[in-house]
Amino acid sequence: MTSPVIKIDPKLDLVLVREIDVPVELVWKAWTTPEHLREWFVPKPWTITACELDVRPGGVFSTVMRSPEGKEFPNAGCYLEVTPNERLIFTDALLPGYRPAAKPFFTAVLELARNGAGTKYTAIAIHGDEEARKNHEDMGFFEGWGTVVDQMVAHIKAQGARA
Amino acid sequence: MTSPVIKIDPKLDLVLVREIDVPVELVWKAWTTPEHLREWFVPKPWTITACELDVRPGGVFSTVMRSPEGKEFPNAGCYLEVTPNERLIFTDALLPGYRPAAKPFFTAVLELARNGAGTKYTAIAIHGDEEARKNHEDMGFFEGWGTVVDQMVAHIKAQGARA
Numbered sequence: 001m002t003s004p005v006i007k008i009d010p011k012l013d014l015v016l017v018r019e020i021d022v023p024v025e026l027v028w029k030a031w032t033t034p035e036h037l038r039e040w041f042v043p044k045p046w047t048i049t050a051c052e053l054d055v056r057p058g059g060v061f062s063t064v065m066r067s068p069e070g071k072e073f074p075n076a077g078c079y080l081e082v083t084p085n086e087r088l089i090f091t092d093a094l095l096p097g098y099r100p101a102a103k104p105f106f107t108a109v110l111e112l113a114r115n116g117a118g119t120k121y122t123a124i125a126i127h128g129d130e131e132a133r134k135n136h137e138d139m140g141f142f143e144g145w146g147t148v149v150d151q152m153v154a155h156i157k158a159q160g161a162r163a
Numbered sequence: 164m165t166s167p168v169i170k171i172d173p174k175l176d177l178v179l180v181r182e183i184d185v186p187v188e189l190v191w192k193a194w195t196t197p198e199h200l201r202e203w204f205v206p207k208p209w210t211i212t213a214c215e216l217d218v219r220p221g222g223v224f225s226t227v228m229r230s231p232e233g234k235e236f237p238n239a240g241c242y243l244e245v246t247p248n249e250r251l252i253f254t255d256a257l258l259p260g261y262r263p264a265a266k267p268f269f270t271a272v273l274e275l276a277r278n279g280a281g282t283k284y285t286a287i288a289i290h291g292d293e294e295a296r297k298n299h300e301d302m303g304f305f306e307g308w309g310t311v312v313d314q315m316v317a318h319i320k321a322q323g324a325r326a
Contacts, residue, residue, distance in 0.1 A: 005221030007260045057220070057244060058168030058252075080243065080261055081220060089221075093256045093263040097170045098243055098270040100256040100291035104263040128263035 003087060006109055006124070012133050014125040016145050021118040022156045024085045030152050031088060031110060036159075038063070040151035043144055050074075055082055060096035080107070087111050105132060121149060166250060169272055169287070175296050177288040179308045184281040185319045187248045193315050194251060194273060199322075201226070203314035206307055213237075218245055223259035243270070250274050268295060284312060 008015060020027070030036045032055045038048035042065050049072060050064040062076040078096050081089040093104035109124040123145050127133040171178060183190070193199045195218045201211035205228050212235060213227040225239040241259050244252040256267035272287040286308050290296040 003221065005217075005219065005260050012262070054168075056168065058166065089261060091257065091261060091263065093267065094254065094270070095291075097168050097289070098252060098254060098256075098272075099175070099289050100254065100267040100270060100295070102291055104256065104267060107257070107261040107263060109261075126260070126262050128258075128265055132263070 003081070003089070003109065003111075006089075006126070008124060008126075011130055012127050014127075014133060014136060014141050016123045016142060016149075018121045018146070018149050019115055019118060020121050020149065020153050022153055023117060024112045024114055024119045026156045026160075027112055027119050027121065027152070028085045028088075030156055036155065040148055040155045043147040044151065054096070055079060055088075057082060058096065058098050061090045062096075076101075085112060104128065106136060123149075166244070166252070166272070166274075169252075169289070171287060171289075174293055175290050177290075177296060177299060177304050179286045179305060179312075181284045181309070181312050182278055182281060183284050183312065183316050185316055186280060187275045187277055187282045189319045189323075190275055190282050190284065190315070191248045191251075193319055199318065203311055203318040206310040207314065217259070218242060218251075220245060221259065221261050224253045225259075239264075248275060267291065269299060286312075 034051040077092040078094040091107040111122040197214040254270040274285040
């Protein structure tokens with residue numbers, strides 16, 4: 001169920017919904033453990049070269065993304081809500097400890113629901129204005145977030161095969 | 164106790180500590196009930212002409228402040244943490260539902276601790292840069308937040324006398 005405080009505005013927000021055949025607990029683990037997240041969280045051949053996750057409200061969510069040319073892009077944000085196996089909300093409008101950030105762009109809401117043996121996976125990007133939504137869409141929100149879901153599912157299955 | 168996720172930086176943040184002789188429960192009620200908050204939350208002769216509080220993470224914290232000349236100043240923010248009688252955190256970096264705001268300024272942390280029959284009252288303003296801290300201090304953070312604590316205590320005592 002969508003959080004009752006989240007009000008999606010189609011003019012401002014982007015929503016990706018997918019049904020995937022891995023259980024919610026493993027999706028949660030893939031999202032909340034640095035050594036898992038760094039394996040799938042950017043579309044390849046980009047990589048994640050550093051990742052720090054303090055999975056509690058006010059805690060750090062930071063990654064450093066590296067382009068194929070070797071340029072690094074640090075991203076820092078802050079968790080807002082953490083409900084294991086159900087909902088994770090974080091934002092780049094705040095740094096860790098809820099400190100206002102210089103360049104707010106969006107708040108992300110990840111919602112997981114059991115769907116048979118798999119998961120209904122919903123990712124929502126909440127923006128402050130229409131321009132930010134449009135920029136995010138033009139940057140490839142749907143392709144990018146869709147690609148990393150595929151990468152996450154493949155990573156989870158490979159882990160299972162190895163276990 | 165200060166929240167473990169809050170890291171005060173003296174270059175960026177402002178802290179007001181007061182010992183007041185009203186109990187934490189009544190301070191909490193004064194902060195979280197619109198009909199109480201509007202009576203004390205701006206230094207008089209300013210007034211609050213509207214107030215909406217949805218006291219849960221992601222919920223609205225909004226007031227409209229009116230100057231003695233009759234000009235109105237709306238403020239909208241969002242609660243981040245709500246621990247009754249202990250801690251209230253809200254920010255103007257996010258609108259309700261965690262939507263990034265256009266003009267982030269600060270995050271406020273209110274901490275209450277029992278102190279005999281009274282309360283140790285700590286208000287912290289967390290800023291993104293030194294300029295924002297300085298502006299807040301120049302706007303009269305200490306006088307303003309100090310004055311409204313006095314107004315709040317007087318309001319609570321008047322309520323008690325009426326009860």
